[in-house]
Amino acid sequence: MELISDIKCFGGKQLRYKHQSVVNQCEMVFSIFLPPQCDERLVPVIYWLSGLTCTDENFVTKAGAQRYAAEHGVAIVCPDTSPRGNNVPDDKEGAYDFGLGAGFYVNASQEPFNQHYQMYDYVVSELPKLIRQTFPVSGKASIMGHSMGGHGALTIALKNTEQYLSVSAFAPICSPMHCPWGEKALTNYLSSDIASWFEYDASELLKVANLYLPMLIDQGSDDSFLKEQLKPHYLLNVADAVHYPLKYREQPGYDHSYYFIASFIGEHIQFHASYLYGISDKSPVLI
Numbered sequence: 067m068e069l070i071s072d073i074k075c076f077g078g079k080q081l082r083y084k085h086q087s088v089v090n091q092c093e094m095v096f097s098i099f100l101p102p103q104c105d106e107r108l109v110p111v112i113y114w115l116s117g118l119t120c121t122d123e124n125f126v127t128k129a130g131a132q133r134y135a136a137e138h139g140v141a142i143v144c145p146d147t148s149p150r151g152n153n154v155p156d157d158k159e160g161a162y163d164f165g166l167g168a169g170f171y172v173n174a175s176q177e178p179f180n181q182h183y184q185m186y187d188y189v190v191s192e193l194p195k196l197i198r199q200t201f202p203v204s205g206k207a208s209i210m211g212h213s214m215g216g217h218g219a220l221t222i223a224l225k226n227t228e229q230y231l232s233v234s235a236f237a238p239i240c241s242p243m244h245c246p247w248g249e250k251a252l253t254n255y256l257s258s259d260i261a262s263w264f265e266y267d268a269s270e271l272l273k274v275a276n277l278y279l280p281m282l283i284d285q286g287s288d289d290s291f292l293k294e295q296l297k298p299h300y301l302l303n304v305a306d307a308v309h310y311p312l313k314y315r316e317q318p319g320y321d322h323s324y325y326f327i328a329s330f331i332g333e334h335i336q337f338h339a340s341y342l343y344g345i346s347d348k349s350p351v352l353i
């Protein structure tokens with residue numbers, strides 16, 4: 067692993083590294099914020115998954131999360147949103163919503179994407195192992211994300227309830243099976259057989275959830291992607307039907323941007339810290 071940058075921030079460190087990923091078969095870059103508490107003890111980790119067109123750096127430079135992470139004593143890990151490099155295939159037309167910067171946090175099974183696009187395994191297994199081996203972090207983790215990354219956080223948490231204590235999302239794609247961004251990604255990374263899409267659709271996964279994971283979602287009412295792409299009603303209808311106690315907040319007047327994320331990131335970090343530090347009771351219940 068190679069250190070790219072090391073910057074002091076709110077008494078802690080904002081670090082950036084590159085390493086060779088086994089699952090993605092390419093060099094990957096990630097960022098990690100270590101709060102000042104790391105000087106004395108192990109801290110829990112929150113994983114942040116970004117949206118379309120982002121790298122590991124959008125959240126680091128725009129969300130203003132470091133102040134809250136330092137206050138609450140949590141590390142924040144930000145992976146990139148896709149594999150990258152000369153040999154990594156991209157969208158045929160170089161569109162922003164597929165390929166580079168748009169890995170959708172799935173394991174691709176379809177040529178030519180299956181060789182490098184294994185972002186699900188990267189985020190769930192390879193990166194957390196590397197983080198635990200390298201940094202002063204405890205085994206406790208939560209996960210959050212935005213848009214495509216909100217879809218990633220929700221699906222990954224719902225499929226790995228033992229690995230995360232809480233999950234949250236800003237403007238997540240709530241049912242990729244039912245929106246143009248998701249349909250394009252799932253068709254090309256998986257197949258045109260819709261049966262293969264269910265395991266990467268948060269609304270479908272919520273239908274069969276048997277453990278309750280604390281879940282917070284913020285959605286701006288003036289988000290230009292709300293009606294065509296994000297479609298929270300799919301998730302909310304399932305949550306109602308199966309009595310899943312998710313906390314959904316429509317935030318009046320906010321759009322899809324990092325200004326929206328910056329406005330509520332403090333509350334999301336506080337939400338996760340309350341479970342990571344055992345202040346709130348996760349009490350997983352069978353539903």
Ligand SMILES: N[C@@H](CCC(=O)N[C@@H](CS)C(=O)NCC(=O)O)C(=O)O
Pocket residue numbers: 116117118119120124128162212213214322323324
């Ligand atoms: N209109 C945008 C669509 C992509 C977009 O809005 N991306 C969101 C996530 S879905 C984002 O975080 N962009 C980077 C940023 O705002 O820093 C574009 O073409 O770049």
